[in-house]
Amino acid sequence: MPHKPFLHFLAPFSELLLKLNTPTSDNLPVTCIISDGIMPFSFTAAQELRIPAVMLFTISVCSLMGFMQLATLRDKGLTPFKGDQEGSTALKSCSTSSETTSTCKYLQTKDIICFCNESYLTNGYLDTVIDWIPGMRDIRLRDLPAFIRKIDPTDIIFNFAIEMVEKAHKASGVVIHTFDALEREVLEALSPMFPHLYAIGPLQLLLNQSLDYPLKSIGYGLWTEDMNASIGLTLKPPTQKSM
Known part of the structure; x- marks a missing residue:
């Protein structure tokens, strides 16, 4: 873990x-x-x-x-x-990964049957409505x-x-x-x-404001922004620009 x-x-x-x-x-x-x-x-x-x-x-x-x-x-x-009982891999044959196996062993101590697949992605469980x-x-x-x-x-x-x-x-x-x-x-x-x-x-509305000292904005990162990429884009015709 x-x-x-x-x-x-x-x-x-x-x-x-x-x-x-x-x-x-x-x-x-x-x-x-x-x-x-x-x-x-x-x-x-x-x-x-x-x-x-x-x-x-x-x-x-x-x-x-x-x-x-x-x-x-x-x-x-x-x-x-926990997945579905039908079509799932139970504890005895669980070998998907060491982490999953240890998880199943933990659940077994709590009297919970562990099924190690991800059937919840396709069995409709994710459509369960939460109304509270x-x-x-x-x-x-x-x-x-x-x-x-x-x-x-x-x-x-x-x-x-x-x-x-x-x-x-x-x-x-x-x-x-x-x-x-x-x-x-x-x-x-x-x-x-x-x-x-x-x-x-x-x-984002603050981006339109200009401050009168060197640290005008640190943007969303702590590193200096590389402007070469945007300069290259401005030199190309609109039809040749892609992101």
């Missing part, structure tokens, strides 16, 4: 915060942390040092609501997927984040997504890249769950 990489980020991040907040430090103290929502270790560090933490999600609010259903889907037995999600009607399993499509109850990413949502509930605030006119119903449904919920989109 692969280890959880984000566990290794907590210690150095906490150490950095302690260093910056040392009274003898020449830096201004950290008084608030705005963290990407998929980095819950930052909230853990902030909580330990009693620093307010705001979680920023650049996914849609519908996606966030979908992530919030993972624990409920697990508790209701709708995920992890606030603000989202006629949602099927296939419409939810792909993290639900697991057969391993100990899957790292699946459980990490659940942890991400749990930490967001405890944050000082939650910021989402969306706007009210686009996802009004889901935002209204989320508001009681996250008392300090802020929709700040669309951020």
Whole structure:
């Protein structure tokens, strides 16, 4: 089972915060942390040092609501997927991979029969309607984040997504890249769950603003953009351009 990489980020991040907040430090103290929502270790560090933490999600609010259903889907037995008894490979003949075999052995200890194929992709199971999600009607399993499509109850990413949502509930605030006119119903449904919920989109409108200092914009990446590709495109006729 692969280890959880984000566990290794907590210690150095906490150490950095302690260093910056040392009274003898020449830096201004950290008084608030705005963290990407998929980095819950930052909230853990902030909580330990009693620093307010705001979680920023650049996914849609519908996606966030979908992530919030993972624990409920697990508790209701709708995920992890187990496949169909007919046409599936049972535990005794399971040899698809060492990881799948270990998964089946784990499920066997829980009195769950493991079937190792992915028959759920074609047997109609993904069309199961989920009717309890606030603000989202006629949602099927296939419409939810792909993290639900697991057969391993100990899957790292699946459980990490659940942890991400749990930490967001405890944050000082939650910021989402969306706007009210686009996802009004889901935002209204989320508001009681996250008392300090802020929709700040669309951020793309900020691209039209010019700032009067060298760091005008860092764009979506931390590396300098290679403009040679776009220059080459401008030299070609429209009919010869392809992406």
